[in-house]
Amino acid sequence: MLPADVSDITERLRAAGCVFAEDEARLLAGASSSPDEVEALVSRRVAGEPLEQILGWAEFCGERVAVEPGVFVPRRRSELLVDVTVGLLEGERVVLVDLCCGCGAIGRAVARRAGVELHAADVDAAAVRCARANLDGLGTVHEGDLFDALPDDLRGRVDVVVVNAPYVPTYAIAAMPPEARDHEPRVALDGGADGVDVHRRVIDGVHAWLRPAGHLVIETGREQSALTVAAMEQAGLTAEVVTDDDRDATAVVGVRR
Incomplete structure (x- = not known):
């Protein structure tokens, strides 16, 4: 009682x-x-x-x-990205990039389960501050727009890039729950006209950073998954969709040919 x-x-x-x-x-x-x-x-x-x-x-x-006020709140569905990423890691001290990291939850969870050289990045200053607290002793957090935030010495040697970029179409944001729409940063929600604008930017830039046979793992929506796959294949990546019904989660995994 x-x-x-x-x-x-x-x-x-x-x-x-x-x-x-x-x-x-x-x-x-x-x-x-x-x-x-x-x-x-x-x-x-x-x-x-x-x-x-x-x-x-x-x-x-x-x-x-x-999680600070104004920072994107990690969802349970994103735990699928952790499971997929850990399953791709082989060897010791592999290089992992957590792009659009938010508070750093995904990178932190992977680093707790596998030995990695972790680099996380986000464009939002509040998210970067939060991620630095969560990843203290586990990795390095960089502030900036996508790959522009990363140090040049990572080029060509990243094993996995894991990304929870925004994938809500612009028109659909108005229908989101107020707690997300009104209290989380727009940059973490708005995926453009069809929800895949940021995915395309990530995919277009990833080749310079992945090692041969390196992987790109992107969270997406069920409605956007075909578009994310198409963007990867157009960029020369082999892509497949992974789903988890229990967590209502969808991801696309690409590998550099």
Whole structure:
């Protein structure tokens, strides 16, 4: 039985449309040290701010990763990228690039499971700051636009580039949940007219960085997967689609011929 005050929080969250209101009420109450602090956190959640940004962390691959307000919140579906990437790694100290890294959750999860020389990059300053905290001691985080952020000495020697670039078509952003649409950076959501603009930019630039037979792993949507495959094949990569129904996840894996 929930305490009365937490029950009240649950009802407020449920009325605001929170599907997992009871779990969220416990987390918000547990993160507070006074009634005033509880009220402040609950009010932020009722107003639509993502729970993870309020708590300061998100759960990803069984660990808590730091998430600041205004930073893209890693989704469970992106755990598929971790599984696929780890399965591609062979040997010791392989070179991994986590492009469009956000808070660094994907690179962190891979580095926890495999020995890698990890380089992560994002164009958003807040995401870079967050990633540097999450990847402290695990890798190097660079700020900049896609491959422009990376040091030149990585050219031609990267084993895997893993990418969670935006793939929501511009027209569909208005229909996204307010917690994403209003509180996550547009640059992390907007994939252009058909959702694959950033994918094409990544694919066009990846050859200079991958070693021969190196891999490119990109998260995409079910509706966008054929377009992502087409872009890879047009650029001379062999591509295949990988799906995970339990996590509602889709990725395209390309290999440099």
